[in-house]
Amino acid sequence: MSDFFTLSFCPDIALIAEGDQLTLRSPQNSLTLENPQPGLRTALEHLKHPTLTLSQLQAVVAQLDGVEASFNFESELQKLISLGWICHSVLPLATAIAIAENYQLIVPDFDEEQPLILSRFAFLRQEKQQFVLESPLSKAKIILLDWRATALIGKLAEVDSSFTLLTLADGLIDAEIVRSFMQLLMATGMISLEPESDALSEWQFHNLLFHRQTRLQRLDEPPKTELPQFKDDVRSHMVKPPMSNQVISLEKPNLEALAKTDISLTQAIEERQSIREYDDQPITLHQLGEFLYRCARVKEVYTPEEDAMNVGECTKRPYPSGGALYELEIYPVINRCQGLNSGLYHYQPLSHTLHQISDWHPEVEALIFDAWKSTGQQDIPQVLLIVTARFGRLFWKYHGIGYGLILKHIGVLYQTFYLVATAMKLAPTAIGGGSSEQFGKIANLNEHEESSVGEFMLGSLKQ
Numbered sequence: 001m002s003d004f005f006t007l008s009f010c011p012d013i014a015l016i017a018e019g020d021q022l023t024l025r026s027p028q029n030s031l032t033l034e035n036p037q038p039g040l041r042t043a044l045e046h047l048k049h050p051t052l053t054l055s056q057l058q059a060v061v062a063q064l065d066g067v068e069a070s071f072n073f074e075s076e077l078q079k080l081i082s083l084g085w086i087c088h089s090v091l092p093l094a095t096a097i098a099i100a101e102n103y104q105l106i107v108p109d110f111d112e113e114q115p116l117i118l119s120r121f122a123f124l125r126q127e128k129q130q131f132v133l134e135s136p137l138s139k140a141k142i143i144l145l146d147w148r149a150t151a152l153i154g155k156l157a158e159v160d161s162s163f164t165l166l167t168l169a170d171g172l173i174d175a176e177i178v179r180s181f182m183q184l185l186m187a188t189g190m191i192s193l194e195p196e197s198d199a200l201s202e203w204q205f206h207n208l209l210f211h212r213q214t215r216l217q218r219l220d221e222p223p224k225t226e227l228p229q230f231k232d233d234v235r236s237h238m239v240k241p242p243m244s245n246q247v248i249s250l251e252k253p254n255l256e257a258l259a260k261t262d263i264s265l266t267q268a269i270e271e272r273q274s275i276r277e278y279d280d281q282p283i284t285l286h287q288l289g290e291f292l293y294r295c296a297r298v299k300e301v302y303t304p305e306e307d308a309m310n311v312g313e314c315t316k317r318p319y320p321s322g323g324a325l326y327e328l329e330i331y332p333v334i335n336r337c338q339g340l341n342s343g344l345y346h347y348q349p350l351s352h353t354l355h356q357i358s359d360w361h362p363e364v365e366a367l368i369f370d371a372w373k374s375t376g377q378q379d380i381p382q383v384l385l386i387v388t389a390r391f392g393r394l395f396w397k398y399h400g401i402g403y404g405l406i407l408k409h410i411g412v413l414y415q416t417f418y419l420v421a422t423a424m425k426l427a428p429t430a431i432g433g434g435s436s437e438q439f440g441k442i443a444n445l446n447e448h449e450e451s452s453v454g455e456f457m458l459g460s461l462k463q
Contacts, residue, residue, distance in 0.1 A: 004107065004180040005088035007057065007077075008050035010097055012220075013085050015044055026085060028219070039064030043073060050089040081105065084139075084219045088187075090180040093149040093173070096188050099218045100139040107183045110193055113164050116182060118156040121205055122190045136205075136212035138189040141220070148173050152181065156191065214404035221400060228397050230311045236392040238313050239298065240329055243346045243443075246356040250289030258294075268419045275427035276378040278459035283382050285339030287424065288332065289352070291458065294318060294420045295413070296330055298350045309397065317349065319416045322405050327393035328413060329450070331357070331443060333384040335368045344442060363442050370438075371457055374431050382459035386439055387413065390450045410454040417456050427462070431455040 009015065009024075016023040022041060024031045036044070039061035046052050046060065054074065062070035080086050084098030088105055096105065122135045124144075131144040133153060144150050152168060168178050185191040230236070263271075300316040314324045321327070330347040332354065334340055342360035344367075347353075358364055371384045387410060395402040414430045421428035434455040440447050 003053050003055045004183050005090060005096075005105075006050040006053055007047060008087045008089065008095075009047045010085055010087050010219075015048060024080075024085065026083070026219075029083070037061075037065040037069060039066075039069060040073065047086070050087065050091060050095065088184060090177060090184050092146050093152075093177060093181050094133075094145055094184060095143045096140045096184055097143060097220065098139060099134075099141050099220050100216055101219065103139045105140070105187045107187045108193060110186065112179075114193065115164060116156060116168070116191055118153065118185075119190055119192045121208060123205075123209075124150075124153065133190060135189055136208040137192075140188040142184065142188060142190065149181065152178065156185075210404070214401050218400070227309050230309055230396060236390065236396070238301070238315055238326070239348070239350045240346070240390065242348060242355050243357055244355045248285075248340065248345070248354040248356070250292065250352050250354060251286055252293055252352060253290040255294075262423050265419070268422045272418045272422045274429040275459075275461065276375050276429050276457070277462050278379045278382055278427055279462045281460055282336035282338055283426065283458065283460045285337060287426065287460075288337060288340070288383060288458075291417075291420055291424060291426065292330065292332075292347055292349075293352055294424075295416050296328075296347065296349050297352050301350075315350075319409075319412050321409055322394070323397055325393050325397070327390045327406065328409055328453075329388045329390060331386040331388065331439075331452075333364060333367050333386060335365075335380065335384070336382045346443075357443055363438070367434075367439060367442070370435060371431055371455060374433060374455075375429055375457065379459070381457040383457070385417070385456040385458060386434065386452050387454040387456065388439075388443075388445070388450050389453045392449060406453055414454070414456060417458075421458060425461050427457075427459045429457040431457060 010026075012027055014023075014025045016025060020035045022033045022036050022044060024033075024044075033040070042064060043057045043060045046057060052060070054077070057077075058070040058073055061073045077086065081098075082101065082103055084101050084103045087095050087097050089095040119135055119137065121137050122133060124131050124133055126132070131150055133142040133144060144153070151172060155168060168182065172178075182191065186193065295318055298315045298317060301313055302316070303313055304311065311323075311325075315326055316324070317326060330349075332345045332347060334342050334345065336342070340354075341356075342364075343356055344358040344364050345354040345356050348355060367386070368381055368384055371381050372378075375381075389406045389409075391402070391406075394405065398405050418428050418430070431454075434452055436447060436452045439445075439452045445451065
C-alpha cells in the first residue's frame with residue numbers, strides 16, 4: 001500500500017463509540033469491534049481526518065499495541081479500502097473517494113521522465129461546488145480541492161503534452177506534492193501509462209461512460225432511506241392527455257378470431273426480418289389500427305393492492321415495462337396510408353385513437369426523408385413510428401438506471417412490433433437513429449420532459 005497519501009474515512013462513514021465497542025457504519029453495512037486495543041482505537045480516531053499516512057498510523061498502533069499489531073492493522077485497513085470506506089488524499093490538492101466496492105489503490109511503477117497524459121476517458125464535472133474528476137475506467141472519483149489541481153489536470157489534457165514529474169510543477173506548487181498527486185491519478189486510472197488494448201480502443205468515451213453508469217452500483221449514490229413517492233401530474237400521468245381534438249377512431253380487431261388464424265409464435269420468430277421494400281398499394285388504416293392495438297393498447301387499468309409508492313392507477317399493455325410505468329409514446333408519421341391523410345399523429349393507447357398534431361408539410365416530410373436515408377435508401381417509408389419517452393413517468397423511481405431502462409423498453413417494443421408485423425404480413429424495419437431535436441420542434445415537446453428515443457418503419461408487404 002502506498003505511503004504517498006494521507007488516509008481518512010469517506011464522508012458517509014461514521015465511527016461510533018459505545019462503551020467497549022467501536023462501530024463503523026456506512027449506508028450499506030456496519031462493522032462492530034469488541035474491546036479494540038488502545039492503538040487501534042486511536043488510529044481509527046485519526047481516520048476521521050486526512051492527517052496521517054499509513055506508516056504514521058502504523059506507528060501509532062505500534063507505540064500503543066506493539067509492532068505485530070501494526071502489521072495486522074495494515075491488512076485490516078486494506079479490507080476497509082476494499083469496501084470503499086477509506087479516502088486517499090494529497091493535500092491541499094485532492095481526495096480520492098471510492099465509488100464502488102472491491103476497490104484497490106495501487107501506484108504502478110513508472111519512470112519519472114516518462115511523459116504523462118490524461119486518459120481520454122477522464123472527465124471533469126461539478127458536484128457540490130467542487131470540481132470532480134472521474135473516469136468509467138476507475139472505481140474512484142477525485143475531488144479537486146484547490147485551483148492548482150485543476151490547472152495541473154489542464155496541463156495533462158493538452159494534446160501535445162510532454163509533461164513529466166520533473167516539469168509539471170513549474171513553480172505552481174511544491175514538486176513533492178505534484179509527485180504524490182500524479183501518483184494518485186495513476187493509481188485511480190486517470191493517467192494511463194500503458195497503450196490501450198485493442199478491445200478498449202474500440203470504445204468511444206460516451207458509450208463506455210453510459211455502460212459503466214448503468215451497470216455500476218455506486219457507493220456515493222444517496223442512500224434510500226425511504227421509498228420514492230410518485231407525484232401524479234400532467235407530465236407523468238399513466239397516459240398522456242390528448243394532443244388535439246382532431247380524432248380518428250381506430251377499429252379493434254377480434255383477438256379470438258386472430259388466435260385461430262394467426263401463425264404460431266415460433267413461425268413469427270423464425271420469419272421475422274427487416275423489410276424496406278413495399279407494395280404499390282400502401283398499408284391501410286384498418287391494418288395500422290390492428291397493428292397498434294395488438295402492440296401497444298392499454299389492455300387494463302388497475303390500482304395495485306399494495307401501493308407503498310403512491311403510484312395510483314397503472315396499466316397493462318401487450319409489452320412489458322419496468323414497474324408497469326409505461327413511459328413510451330407512439331407518434332405515427334403518415335406518408336402513404338389508405339384511409340388516412342398524411343401528417344403527424346399521436347396514438348392514444350387508452351381510447352385506441354389517433355390524434356392529428358400536424359398536416360403534411362416540409363418539416364414532417366423531412367422526418368420521412370431522414371428515415372429513408374438511415375435505412376439504405378430503398379423504398380420511401382409509408383409509415384414512420386416515432387417512439388418517445390416521458391421521462392418524468394420513470395425517473396422518479398429509477399434514478400441511476402432510468403435511461404438505460406428506457407432503451408430496454410424500446411427493445412421489447414421493437415420485438416413486439418416485429419412479431420405482430422410478421423403475423424400480419426406487413427413490412428417492418430427498426431431504425432438505428434433519428435433527430436430528437438427536429439421531431440421535438442414539430443411536436444412541440446420540451447426535450448427534458450419528453451423526447452424521441454426510437455424510430456420504426458412500417459408498410460405493406462410487396463406482393
